[in-house]
Amino acid sequence: MLRYAPTILLLILALNTGWFVVYSAGLGLRGLMSHAPGEVSRVFQNDGILANAGIALHMIAGAVLTFGAPLQALPVVRRRWPGLHRRFGYVLFVLAVATGLGGLVYITLIGTIGGWWMSLWFAIYGGLMIWTAVNTVYYAIAKDLNRHFAWAVRLIVLAVGSWIYRMHYAIWYAATGGAASNDAFTGLFDQIQVFAFFVPYLLIAEILLRWRGARRGPAPA
Ligand code: HEM
Known part of the structure; x- marks a missing residue:
């Protein structure tokens, strides 16, 4: 049963x-197709073609x-296909x-609703995502499967990070009614969330990767 745990969890x-x-x-998609994207969401601008294209593309690709x-990452996909x-x-x-x-x-063009602090951490998040994706593919091509595995784990953490961000908010609002959080994203909770949705999870991943490396040796193909 324990050998199916990764499959079930994933x-x-x-x-x-x-x-x-x-x-x-x-x-x-609605932002891309609308004639008045500013009415679809506050994230879109009515007169910002490049910014709208960038954020709409990132929403579709990110989804x-x-x-x-x-x-x-499902073991059956990696092994059988x-x-x-x-x-x-x-x-x-x-x-x-x-x-x-x-x-x-x-x-770069618009910034974020929460100001420079949120922009800084979201930019770090975006930079890390690109860097992690490059390393994952690089070590796959180099057939260095230990490093490929480690970078792939980091990429998965970042890939689901945006969902984790929303889950943190959903749980926090259900538990506290939104304490230390506001519509301008400048509350203490908001300011912690800009890094709490990926930094702790990356640290946990690093600890598990080191523990796994010490215990099991080479990663699976
Ligand atoms: C991992 C996949 C991702 C998905 C599915 C995703 C999805 C979304 C969605 C749906 C929004 C609209 C806000 C909302 O209605 O909740 C949004 C906003 C935003 N995202 Fe992402 N995102 C992802 C990753 C990223 C990354 C890596 C970056 C960093 C470059 C980023 C930067 C932003 C920014 C700057 C905003 C606007 C923030 C604001 O001012 O409210 N996202 N994202």
Whole structure:
């Protein structure tokens, strides 16, 4: 039973992101197709073609990435269908770079609702996503499977990070009614959330990767 634990956990993770994946892709598409995108969401501008394209593209690419990254890591896919794993790996690489770049373009042109602190951490998030995707593919091509595995774990953490961000908010608002959080995203909770949705999870991943490396030696193919 324990050997199926990664498969079960990855499937539960992918399924739980479903609502956010549909929301994100839908919002991106509506923003792209609308004649008055500013009315679709405050994130879009009525006269900012490049910023709108960047943020809409990042929502659509990010939606597929959020759902696809956990599925890509399923042991059965990696072992039984290595060709599919390889091809979809390149697709996820392009999606991760597009998601990161789209967000970075938007931050550069418009900034974020929460001001420089939020912009800084979201830019770090986007930069890390691109860097992690590049390393994941680089070590796959180099056939260094230990490093490929480690970078892939980091990429999955970042890929589901945007969903984790929303889950933190949903849980916090259900538990406290939104204490230390406001519409301008400047409350203490908001200011902590800008890094709390990926930094702690990356640290946990690092600890597990080191523990795994010390215990089991080489990573699976
Ligand atoms: C991992 C996949 C991602 C998905 C599915 C995603 C999805 C979304 C969605 C749906 C929004 C609209 C806000 C809302 O209605 O909640 C948004 C906003 C935003 N995202 Fe992402 N995102 C992802 C990753 C990223 C990355 C890597 C960056 C960093 C470059 C980023 C930067 C931004 C920015 C700057 C905004 C606007 C913030 C604001 O001013 O409110 N996103 N994202």
